Amino acid sequence: MQVQVNHLKTYLDRISKSLDNYESDCQNFYNELNNASSYWEDEHAKKFFDSVLQEKIKIDTMQNEILSIKDVYKYMVESYEKIGNKLEFNLDLKEDTLYRIDTYIVKLENIISSYNSLNLSFCSKEKQTIENHKQKLIREVEYVQKVKENLKKTFGQIEEIEKNIQYKLSKLNLEIIKETDISGFIG
Amino acid sequence: MINMIDEIQLEDSIKKLAMYKNNIDLSFDEIKSDIEKLNSSFETENKNALLEFVDVLVQKKRIVTKMHNDNIYVLEKNLDNYRRTAKEVSHTFNNIETKGL
Known part of the structure; x- marks a missing residue:
């Protein structure tokens, strides 16, 4: 997976602006069609403008669908933004990565155990140096454990985000629209 | 039902509709282009579903464009037919006057 949050934000802002224009252009179009109903009145016109009213409902539905999809993108941007600005990771390697970190921690712990089992009574001078090395390794284990926990937390967040996106998409149901037969509207 | 067409106003409306339709198309093209750029900024589990x-x-927008073109066409066609009929009627009256029929 890879996410460039700043790019997503830029394009999402642009989409929001274009969507405002699109809505206002559609509104103008149908307002003008409504005006035209005063300039043409006969049986064909009645059928045509009745059909336009039905068409407008479909157009409004489509606008709401675009808004819903935009909201999914918005959720994605806001959620990934909490993790970082640029994310890149092969999630197929998630378990392998955690396993390697665990293996590394076990190795370090084994070394620390070895230090603990050393008999230092005969080398008092070296004792402090060895103790310092041991403490350094203990700190390394603590650091790597923190890294592992953060990584697990981030994996959890990513899974949660994708699960929520999947749920939001499952709630989306785009309506099918068909062309209108205009043959009955021409006199 | 009154049968009437206000030629000047309807012609004006048709021009405005064509302009608004172009604006709609341009706005949607911008939305589409930005969504494509947005989609190239991520690769996640749900990307394909979003793309679908x-x-x-x-x-759907292709069908909407067709609907908008059809709306304009219907108005244009009816205006043309009205003008042709009006011309024919006027011609017939002229014939009646000149030939005294």
């Missing part, structure tokens, strides 16, 4: 929804929207 966007594809459906683009297909």
Whole structure:
């Protein structure tokens, strides 16, 4: 997976602006069609403008669908933004990565155990140096454990985000629209 | 039902509709282009599902464009037919006057 949050934000802002224009252009179009109903009145016109009213409902539905999809993108941007600005990771390697970190921690712990089992009574001078090395390794284990926990937390967040996106998409149901037969509207 | 067409106003409306339709198309093209750029900024588990929804929207917009073109065509065609009929009627009256029929 890879996410460039700043790019997503830029394009999402642009989409929001274009969507405002699109809505206002559609509104103008149908307002003008409504005006035209005063300039043409006969049986064909009645059928045509009745059909336009039905068409407008479909157009409004489509606008709401675009808004819903935009909201999914918005959720994605806001959620990934909490993790970082640029994310890149092969999630197929998630378990392998955690396993390697665990293996590394076990190795370090084994070394620390070895230090603990050393008999230092005969080398008092070296004792402090060895103790310092041991403490350094203990700190390394603590650091790597923190890294592992953060990584697990981030994996959890990513899974949660994708699960929520999947749920939001499952709630989306785009309506099918068909062309209108205009043959009955021409006199 | 009154049968009437206000030629000047209807012609003006048709021009405005054509302009608004172009604006709609331009705005949607911008939305589509930015969604494509946005989609190239991420690779996640749900990307394909999102792309499918966007594809459906683009297909729907093609039908909407056809609807808008048809709306304009219907008005133009009826205005043309009205003008042709008016011309024919006027021609017939002229014939009646000149030939005394």
